[in-house]
Amino acid sequence: DAGVIQSPRHEVTEMGQEVTLRCKPISGHNSLFWYRQTMMRGLELLIYFNNNVPIDDSGMPEDRFSAKMPNASFSTLKIQPSEPRDSAVYFCASSRGDEQYFGPGTRLTVT
Amino acid sequence: GENVEQHPSTLSVQEGDSAVIKCTYSDSASNYFPWYKQELGKGPQLIIDIRSNVGEKKDQRIAVTLNKTAKHFSLHITETQPEDSAVYFCAASITSYGKLTFGQGTILTVHP
Numbered sequence: 001d002a003g004v005i006q007s008p009r010h011e012v013t014e015m016g017q018e019v020t021l022r023c024k025p026i027s028g029h030n031s032l033f034w035y036r037q038t039m040m041r042g043l044e045l046l047i048y049f050n051n052n053v054p055i056d057d058s059g060m061p062e063d064r065f066s067a068k069m070p071n072a073s074f075s076t077l078k079i080q081p082s083e084p085r086d087s088a089v090y091f092c093a094s095s096r097g098d099e100q101y102f103g104p105g106t107r108l109t110v111t
Numbered sequence: 112g113e114n115v116e117q118h119p120s121t122l123s124v125q126e127g128d129s130a131v132i133k134c135t136y137s138d139s140a141s142n143y144f145p146w147y148k149q150e151l152g153k154g155p156q157l158i159i160d161i162r163s164n165v166g167e168k169k170d171q172r173i174a175v176t177l178n179k180t181a182k183h184f185s186l187h188i189t190e191t192q193p194e195d196s197a198v199y200f201c202a203a204s205i206t207s208y209g210k211l212t213f214g215q216g217t218i219l220t221v222h223p
Contacts, residue, residue: 031209043213043216045212091155093154102147
């Protein structure tokens with residue numbers, strides 16, 4: 001199995017630009033999670049989907065963040081407009097039961 | 112909501128020694144407790160987990176214990192090796208709810 005796939009692995013953008021992060025979950029998994037990791041706040045859950053439906057988006061910091069899951073094999077996390085404080089590593093994880101499996105992450109730097 | 116506290120934040124041991132990391136949780140309804148290992152530049156990797164109907168679980172050099180009454184659980188690594196050096200995270204959730212709450216992480220360094 002290829003595991004959770006994320007792209008891009010690194011993204012550098014200027015403040016105000018739109019950023020789109022992509023995730024392909026493990027085949028057969030029905031839940032997908034987006035996390036953000038920073039030194040100050042650790043690992044934070046932003047949003048998660050079950051069977052492509054958003055279940056809990058209470059971790060999404062503000063309206064600049066949005067996530068979609070148009071089908072079982074693809075999800076996006078979009079930030080528009082981006083700000084320097086959005087700089088972090090963003091992880092996608094998927095699961096079929098309790099065990100969540102993480103992707104390699106996208107390191108986002110907003111200058 | 113759930114709150115997970117993890118200690119210590121850093122742990123340094125000699126190769127061959129044991130390492131213990133402890134976590135406490137606040138929500139008595141939590142019933143699933145995984146541990147993740149994160150190496151530099153990589154995503155967290157699930158290494159072991161325990162459910163509330165079990166008090167202890169072991170997998171080779173790694174073991175996890177759970178005390179539901181006290182609401183704490185621990186990770187034990189025996190015969191540590193340099194490749195065990197990483198950041199370790201505990202987490203807690205309510206099964207079927209899906210949402211994991213993570214501890215702050217422990218940086219484990221194993222000196223050869």
